[in-house]
Amino acid sequence: AQSVTQLDSHVSVSEGTPVLLRCNYSSSYSPSLFWYVQHPNKGLQLLLKYTSAATLVKGINGFEAEFKKSETSFHLTKPSAHMSDAAEYFCVVSDGTGRRALTFGSGTRLQVQP
Amino acid sequence: DGGITQSPKYLFRKEGQNVTLSCEQNLNHDAMYWYRQDPGQGLRLIYYSQIVNDFQKGDIAEGYSVSREKKESFPLTVTSAQKNPTAFYLCASSQRLVGTSSSYEQYFGPGTRLTVT
Numbered sequence: 001a002q003s004v005t006q007l008d009s010h011v012s013v014s015e016g017t018p019v020l021l022r023c024n025y026s027s028s029y030s031p032s033l034f035w036y037v038q039h040p041n042k043g044l045q046l047l048l049k050y051t052s053a054a055t056l057v058k059g060i061n062g063f064e065a066e067f068k069k070s071e072t073s074f075h076l077t078k079p080s081a082h083m084s085d086a087a088e089y090f091c092v093v094s095d096g097t098g099r100r101a102l103t104f105g106s107g108t109r110l111q112v113q114p
Numbered sequence: 115d116g117g118i119t120q121s122p123k124y125l126f127r128k129e130g131q132n133v134t135l136s137c138e139q140n141l142n143h144d145a146m147y148w149y150r151q152d153p154g155q156g157l158r159l160i161y162y163s164q165i166v167n168d169f170q171k172g173d174i175a176e177g178y179s180v181s182r183e184k185k186e187s188f189p190l191t192v193t194s195a196q197k198n199p200t201a202f203y204l205c206a207s208s209q210r211l212v213g214t215s216s217s218y219e220q221y222f223g224p225g226t227r228l229t230v231t
Contacts, residue, residue, distance in 0.1 A: 009154070034219055036222075041202075041225070041227065042224060042225065043118075043120075043204055043222035043223050043224045043225050044157075044204065044206075044222040045222070046219050046220075046221075049219055090156060090157070102159075102220060104149075104156035104157045104158075105156055106154070106155055106156045107154075107155070107156050
């Protein structure tokens with residue numbers, strides 16, 4: 001079985017300060033991991049993905065994430081928050097069983113204060 | 115311009131009526147998915163289809179039905195048996211799950227917000 005835990009339901013930062021959104025996963029297989037972003041009343045957009053290549057993954061809009069197998073973590077970071085980063089972020093795991101592709105975390109709402 | 119379209123964006127229905135949500139993709143993807151999203155929760159899988167004329171139940175299939183007669187289309191029917199149908203529904207597609215490889219990312223449509231009163 002696979003699962004994802006997003007450790008913070010809400011994160012608030014000031015514009016220009018770093019962003020850290022935390023994600024821990026559990027998987028019986030070598031997982032693929034994703035971060036998606038959702039703006040209000042919109043579909044989800046892929047930010048980045050890890051698929052067993054480099055452990056530090058760079059995504060769109062300046063986001064990156066580091067896969068740490070020993071800690072079963074895949075935290076999302078950005079050096080400097082922008083107002084447009086305010087959205088809901090989902091950490092997602094795929095464990096390669098072939099039966100069902102993705103398991104979603106419950107989401108982290110990022111607020112960016114001016 | 116490739117992508118996934120869902121229509122309509124907002125849908126209102128009376129309790130007891132069936133309603134069908136549309137999902138079309140022109141990405142040439144074999145696999146398609148339906149998710150339900152409720153406030154403060156992640157996405158929950160309703161149904162998925164890896165190939166035309168085949169589909170499988172997800173975690174919360176009760177009260178829903180699907181069909182997959184064409185590669186590009188995967189409509190979802192919310193039946194009167196669904197106890198709490200008001201939600202945001204998202205359709206997604208991906209390359210086919212081949213063997214045990216499922217690292218393909220899913221591409222999402224803009225969603226349909228269904229309100230049943």
